[in-house]
Amino acid sequence: MSGSVIPTSETSTFPEPAALPPAVSKAISALYSDSGAPRYAISPDQFLQFVTAVVTKYAAAAPQSEQLLLLDKLHLEELILARACSLGNDAAWDTFLNCFRASLYESAYRIAGNDATGRELADELYADLYGIPNPNGRRISKLDYYMGRGSLEGWLRTVLAQHHIDRCRTYSRTVSLEEQIESGASFPSPADPVTNLPDPRLTSALDKTFSELSPDDRFLLASYYLDQRTLADLARVLRVHESTVSRRLDRITTQLHKRVLKRLRTSGLSGHQCDELLDELDVRDLSLDLNTKLRQDSASTAFYNKDGSGL
């Protein structure tokens, strides 16, 4: 890509970095030469600003040790590359194209499922990465949102996946009811609220048991039973073997069963009654919203809102 056609981003979208402990600032400065920043004509002050913004965003209130740990886990070279691209550095764009163009298109093809959609998806992302001028004439590059927490290649895949899901959602809203019926979609009948109500003790036991699950267990259950993901999918995401996922799922479900049984017995039911209750239980009879049970609100400052605020 010729350097003459690359516009430069005049302003940065980073939040103003808060003051960090001197030890952290010193550690950031020590990373300057190894980060490749001099290659892209990024000054030490700019480098300090970039990295400080990342540490401030994710660990502003964290202790110093955690800030240093975060600093150690940052992908600094790729962060500086992204910042240099955002600043319009030709060498940085050459490096980006050499290193990530092929993998970006390959990921787009894989995520979209066909070449045409994949290419369209990748081109859209390229446009965002290149930067679109805002009403003030300033170009905002998507690469400014990359913070170096993960690899740049993985971040590009994640952004592609978000774009793809947004496109699918937009597409699904435009599909008429007739088209959905023609494509074989089925719609559930409204539930009868007066028939086969489960024992309230069972509902209470399930409610309490699900609320005790750890985040890992909730994620596994939700992915496997709600999203219908396969063991291979979960193994890829969690970076473990499929058999490990299978064992963990078995362990979780076994523990759930035991805890529910224990709670039922505590509520006064005999073992025989508990077995009968669980044997006759039809999950469809439960007015239990697993999504709600598996949901746990978190108030992390690192999360952003749907409307884009929080960055």
Added chain:
Amino acid sequence: MKRTSGKQIQSTTVRAHLAQSQPADFRPGSPHPDADLLTAFAEDTLLDRERADVLSHLAACPDCRAVVHTAAPLQPDRESELVPELLHNRHPQLEPLPQPLAAHAATPATAPEPRPTQSPFRRWLPGVALAASLLVMSATTILFYRALHVNPANHTQTAATTPAAQLPIAPQTAASKPSAGADKKSVPAAARTAKHKEARTPAPSALPTEEARVGAAAPPPPAPPAGISSSVSLGDLSPTAQNVPPPEPAQLQAELRANRDTYQSAMARAKVAPRTTASSSTQSVQVQAGDALTRSLETTHPVAGFIAPPTARPHFRITGNGQLERSGQPNIWVPVSVSPGTHFRVVSISGNDVWAGGDHLRLFHSTDNGVNWSEVHLPAAADRTRAIVHIHIDAPQHLTVEDDSGATWTTSDAGATWQ
């Protein structure tokens, strides 16, 4: 909606999932982790605190779960192979990559090491499985042959019901002495003959009938010297002989009595022999004669096990109900009838001396490996309600006895006097 593989299936699954879950799960205004956090979660580079938060959100948010699963790389091996391959095809006129990033574009020539497609454990698994199979087969074979050659119970019925006259025994032994009654006469002659043999030389012809009966069950003896017949093996038994019906109970009783008489006469001579001659050959004859009888009585008629003949190195034990038992062969234990009704607690062995103690301070002593027993009385002042729980033999004639109350008695003359 289980997915298998393929791009089209994945895309369809995402659409279907979104179409189903969007209305119920969409929560306007709820915070979502950004792409950086999701990427770091997938790459396992999050801090612990952040990972817990992201996991909690993912458990509740199907949208973010869909992003994570959709953005997940291919199989790790394939993904790592794919990127260098694509990067290798870059334009040749481009500038060289920076050193850290150049690692992405490592060509196959510069990175020739193939990635292992299997873990080291998986690579070794077939070898380990093969070795385990060989080990199991070897152990099974050894156990089978041990059971075949050592455990007489496997062949008791066949050997016991086979008339000695039908066994292909050497003419010197069974052919001329098929009946149990003849055994009584054969023992002295055999003992006299074996007395002149070399030490540890087996005397298979010492008790021809019993030797023939237990030959199949006994361990194969070493090759005998010329002129001495060997015992009978199981393979020597003809099908006709194996099909012979078992003898009548009366016949068994008579045979048992004959065996017992034979044993007692043999022991009467053998017991004197070591003390008079003290030759190893005589001791060998004694042991082998006793072993032959023991095997015969134990294997042919288990009810005859009350006789406790000596063996080369007998072992003793006390069962849970206080019964003293003796073993001359592996896994064969015979009750020792020392004093009926006595509940034994402890047994101690030193050489040929065997001491056994039990309830009511009853103490028994055998100087011939448990063949003959005599009761040794502790001092009259001892509390007879106690039980002997410990016997420590310091020397052949010197031992210490302790009861369950902690009282001890010591003797230096094999129990004649106590202190």
